[in-house]
Amino acid sequence: MHKPITILSFLILFITTANAQLSDLARLDYTIIPENNSNIEYSKTRALFNIPVKLKREGEYLLLGLDYSTVNLNINRDNPTFDKDLIGDFQSLDLSLGYTKPLKNDWRLGIRVKPGFSTNLTANSLSFEDLVISADVVFIRERELENNKKDRLILGVTYSQNRGFLFPLPFVSYYKKFHEKWSYNIGIPKTNLQYHLSDKHRFKFSTELDGFTANLQNGIEIDGQNATARIFNVSTILGGIQYEYHIIDHLEFFAQAAYTFSNNIRLRTNNRDNLITINNESSLFLKTGLRLKI
Template sequence: MRFKLPLFFLFIVSFTTQAQLSDLARLDFTFIPNKGSDVEYTRSRFLVNYPVKLKKEGQYLFLGVDYSNVHLRFKDDELPFDRDLLNDFKLLDFTIGFTKPLKNGWRLGVRLQPGISTNDEAKHLSSEDLVFSGDVVFIKKFENNIDKPSRLIVGLSYSQNRGYVFPLPFISYYKKFRPDWSFNIGVPKSNLQYHLAEKHRFKLYTQLDGFTSNIQNGALVNGNEYAEIINMSLINGGLQYEYHFTDHLQLDLRAAYNFNLNNKLKDGSNNTLLTIDNDSRSYFRAVLRFKI
């Protein structure tokens, strides 16, 4: 029952995924304190996407870079591994995206992200540091009712450097059902939004989050095993405040509760060698984004 409730909440409450598809630039800072756990998590992220209009009507190419630095601070001095090997991680993705209109008002969106993900102790890159992410989505806007617009996004998402390293359905249904209220139900994010004023919005949201990285040269665990992969996965939900400076520039501030949080060290065959205690329930995030 402990895990069924947040999973149910994930599918029922709503969150907008449109931001992921339309951000041209973003500064992102995430912090999970180590209260009640053995590790503190900090992530700083920057991404930029440059749209290129193609010759055919409605077709665009997106080129971009997505960079993250993940810092882990371990509290327990008796953890059975060298903490210096696992303090800092670099994640770098190169984005190639494409979108085109289809028949009956649908639009196709494709995003490919080859990249690297490794610990900061790495002196040079290896094949194990290479990762791949990709998304294929189909988008349909319904504008029959001007006062109550809606949008559907369906597709598939995969990434080797997020917390869930297997294909996930990408589903998002948005609807504005009252002048000041809208919802977006989907996977991996959902929300319920209240438009307080033109520049101020509040959201109740839930999401999947986390990261996965290669540990170059391995980290000795339990005295005789080598961890080659670190994986952090979580499910959380909370309150988000948005301030819209302009139609294209906004600030998001989030405070959330972690329903489920896992930190694992794994071998090269993805077998778990060690689970690091992490009962921290607090999650804070600030995002400054420039969008289409």
């Protein structure tokens, strides 16, 4: 039997900034990359909720969601090449519509479309350039193994304008709990090794991709450049440890400390050509929050 606990995790995949497989009904988190040698501080606040709606057929669900983020960039140095006040604040809002149904032989189909906007909101209204579209089609197989062990395989295709690629990408993820206290997940954008200390405490040792992309309304002129910056892009590769505490059933606190092996903040043209790199210094990465899980 396909239980509700398996449903939302199949469809809510991190695609912009952060997105991986999640099973969150609601989530509130805060991320900060403290000021480093480049005198730049990056922070992000994110809130989301998802509502599963049971359909008439057994195992079929419609998934409705909303995902909102604010991003702040503090440049604590004089930079005469562009107006740094135009890239201080960004906002992103995504609506999510998903559908899932069971297939044969322990497989399940998941489809999601996610329209939204991501912009610095320096103009009086939104425009077509602020629009971002994401879409996913995935096939999931989850199995219960012997001795309370299990595994999960996800195969599919994912596309997101907010990620910065102009073409669909393959999505592959494999999870296995191979011991009472140990499990792992191999895939992109996140790979981790998990230690289950108890029912309430868990540690994750992980590497992952993170990032953010937004439209620059009205563009930004850069001294010495013949082109105008139209896109703000953050791309990060990080590794570290995350602690999770289950406060009560389905409610969890988490805190992450990591190091960014690659941390690039750039201004780009509409053709995704890099005009200027604002920051490429590695730094500390801190993240904490609450999530309500199925």
